[in-house]
Amino acid sequence: MWTLGERAWIDGHASVGVGVAIDGGRWQLPLREDAMVAYELTSWFTLRGGVGLGAVVDATRAARSYGEVGLVVSLALADFVEIVHRPFVSFPLGSEDRAVFGGTRSLRTSVAVVPLDIALRFRLRWLTFGP
């Protein structure tokens, strides 16, 4: 337990997911890890802030996979419902080059800034596993 005084502590969140990108009908596997400092504002509200790293593996075409690095800010109510804002910068993790008429076609995601990435998270304690 890494505490930082009376009301703050080090916190973390790891996630593995399966998703669909509607544009192009691609399967995606997002992997994310956030490292944060949590601060108990009141008995009901907890504020978290930190950095997040991630990788989104495109299971349909590997050349479209990308990595993420960004900030994480969240506010949790009774540690049950949490609203998370996770802006990030994405960068390509793969590429594919192919000779085409007129030159070479290179397929990869571009470096991009995603300023708005908001999620609503529900923490279900009854789904936890462990001792």
Added chain:
Amino acid sequence: MGLILACRFLHAPAELKSLSALGRPSFVHGRKKSPHVDKHRPAHHCLRMVTNTATAPAIARRDFLKLLGLGGLAGGGLVLVGLPGCGYYEAETGEAFAPWRFPTGDARPEREAARAALLAASPHNTQPWGLVVSETRIDVVARRDRSLGTLDPQLRELHIGLGCAIENVAIAARALGREPSVTLMPDATNELLVARIDLAPQAPSESSLFDAIPRRHTNRGAYADGVTIPGLEAALGSVNVEPGVTVRVLASADERARFRDETVAATRAIIDDEEMSVDNDRWYRHTKDDIERFRDGVTLDASGLGAATNFFGKIGARPSRQTSDSYWLDATKNRQATASAFVLLMTSDEGSRADQLRLGRTYQRMHLWATSVNLAMQPLNQLPERRDREETSGSPSRFGDALTDLAGEAGRRVQMAFRIGYPWDDASASPRRPLEWVLA
């Protein structure tokens, strides 16, 4: 909600330790416990109720959740596989795709060249050909029962498709050691016999177009929009355009926008025309059973939607005609409007059957060339289809005039249009009828 209710009927661990030692959520590390947090935490109320119950252990929470998960998976599996009219299947598998394993190594070059015809382009993959094959000759016969009906009332696209098949036979024959001599419409008394291809022995010649035959597929996915292909017009012109066929490339932003807008409008008009919509829908093959039974038509995998979209489409039931129409309109507006250029293939205003066959040969040659250099192509014939419908039904020439304007050339008739560009994804193969089914 079901999970919240479930926790009230589950027992606590056999050895009840202090509340703080019962375990915190694994995703919260190093939680600092303070008195006022315990007082307000809903989970502690649940545990307190359970510990007052002096009953024998029922099912463990973890086991219950596992059963719930397994049940969900089993139910989902039923949806994926078992329900009639639904069911996931792998793309490009089964006997319906066996013809794409070309060349087969058949020692009879006339049979192998005939197999090349099976892989030609045709409107809505109708494959409107019959073949009569002997050692020295292949006759190509029109199967008018496989026409598109009101979508092709003048059998224009049917004959273009036959021209595509003729071209594949000619290309394959040369590569396999036979010199083809093609006579179009050889019998004036029999308009169903569209080509006679005499085969004479010669040395086989290598050909990039022959190599492209089993890789050529219509790509209905998105292309890189507006990206210029340097030297495209010259390259298309150099692909041995048949006599009487002219090519117009619409590459500027303005020309592409006009063609796109008119094509979308023509698509809407086709959808609103019930007879045309029914004839269009007739060639959609949704299930694996339909694909294996008919081995023709347009499938989900060949629609350019993407793997994940195909997955959900396959596990669902066949969409209604109206739903399919709306998907088609959406695809035309978004995915299929992307291109480096749109191309019009034209003949003289009279446009004889032989002209249409020659135009089909030209299109097939262009598509094989594009395949060999990793470009994608897709016919976009909504405009000529609506024009033909207007002419045969006596309706005002709204789309006929639009086509004439786009052609920009007096005395020429647009027989077909297509888009060309750099594709985002590779196309899937379409089902094909085997040689035994088309031998007349």
